[in-house]
Amino acid sequence: MTTTLPSAWAVHPDQFWLRGIQPDRPVEFKAELGTWNIYGYAEAHRVLSDPATFSSDTTRLVPAESKADVAELSEGSLLQLDPPLHNKMRKLVSRAFTPKVVADLEPRIGQLTRELLDAVAGRDRLELVEALFYPLPVIVIAELLGVPASDRELFRSWVDELLSSTDQVSVNEQTEEQKKVAKEQIRVTRKFTEYLGEHAEERRRHPREDLLTKLVEAEVDGERLNHTEIVNFANVLLIAGHITTTMLLGNTVLCLDAFPDQAARVHADRALVPPVIEESLRFLSPFSAVARVTTTEVELGGATIPADRMLMVWVAAANRDARHFTNPDVFDPARAENKHLAFSHGIHTCIGAPLARLEGRVALNILLDRYPSLRTIPGEPPTFQPNPAMTGVKVLPLQA
Incomplete structure (x- = not known):
């Protein structure tokens, strides 16, 4: 059985663990970036379990000249909140992702999958990210939020711009090029928030039965969310609500192509x-890394990390840790226990994980029914996301 990635899978060089290369240590300091890299499973699990010591509020390390812009675009963002506010904000949206609400979406997910595949029926060559893996989850989350799913190509152009950087996060003094990239990402993020802000204001005037209306009408400790909190909250849901599933679907099909014995079993x-x-989530974890900041000096993985230091928690590497997973570079769906960290862990466990899993199950079953012999095309390898903090197929040409 193959235990490393095919050479044609041109993943980012910083994602060396995807080639079966184990990190030298579970915790390493990267001086050129000023960040601490967390590679071990036990160490990553500890960081994600302890928000008091390892804060999600990375804005505290943002350079002074950028603080105002970053604060504006992070206020109300679930990804960068710590308790107790995080818990309160999360409760606002948790009702939109209850087991019943998610289960009730199954017929709609099936309908959308069939319609999207009908649109490319009869073709010998498919580009499945374009045909199915991107539009399906973005339509589902757009309908939940209450924004036009027909704007999905607009969302895609913005997301592509946001994820275009090939550099790792750095807290050292930024080069002019890095400053330029940061300003561009702020500019693109504002496009999202301005777009969502227009829809939020419309909901104030004309409420509907959608998630955006619930955010506009929601209260935390007796106070309504302000405009910035609403749009940043919705922005996270819109972006994270589709891109994880897009990568999950593409990665799973790619794994089945690379491991035909497993494909035969699932068929x-x-x-x-x-x-x-x-x-697939363990083997090719969509969000490779998440950032945290130490609030105090801490011992972790044999290293002493000072307070106010940036940590990059490489969950994709942790999911390949041989200390925790037997034969971690083998794609083995029959693992007795597969407690991967692909959806994070602790209070920041992805709130949309049940929906992503449902979309994956429904779409893959229909896809396997319609295309029992899907395979990659010799000479046309998949294209991965360029951002090192993500592991996902961006272009996946397949032969039917």
Whole structure:
């Protein structure tokens, strides 16, 4: 059985663990970036479990000249909040992702999948990210929020701009090029927030039965969310609500192509679809890294990390840690326990994980029904996201 990635999979060089290369240590300081890299599973699990010591509020380390812009675009963002405000804000949206609400979306997900595949029926060559893996989750989350799904190409152009950087996060003095990239990302993020702000203001005048209306009408400790909090909250839901599933779907199909013995098993027994998805999440974790900041000096993985230091928690590397997973570079959906960190852990566990799993299960089953012989095309390798903090197929040409 193959235990490393095919050479044609041109992943980012900083994602060396995807080639079966183990980090030298579970915790390493990267002087050229000024960041601490967390590679070990136990160490990553600890960081993600302890928000008091490892804060999600990375804005505290932002250079002074950028603080105002970053604060404006992070206020109300679930990804950068710590308790107790994080817990209160999360409760606002948790009702939109209850088990019943998610389960009730299954017929709509199935309908959308069939319609999207009908649109490319009869073709010998498919580019499945374009045809299915991008539009399906973005339509679902757009309908939940209450923004036009027909604007999805607009969202895609903005997301592509946001993820275009190939550099790792640095807290050292920025070069002029890095400053330029940061300003560009702020500019693009404002496009999202301005777009969502217009829809939020419309909901104040004309409420609907959608998630954006619920955010506009929501209260925390008796106070309504302000405009900035609403649009930043909605922005996270819109972006994270589709891109994770897009990468999950593409990565899972790519794994089945690379490991035909597993593909044959799942074709024969569809009960294996959920564990195949979980192993894909471990093997090619969509969000490779998440950032945290130490609030105090801490011992971690044999290293002493001072307070107010940036940590890059490489969950994709942790999900390949041989100290925790047997044969971590083998794609094995039959693992007895697969407690991967692909959806993070602790209070920041992805709130949309049940929806992503449902979309994956429904779409993959329909895809396997329609295309029992899908395979990659010799000479046309998949294209991965250029951003090192993400592991996901951006372009996936397949032969039907």
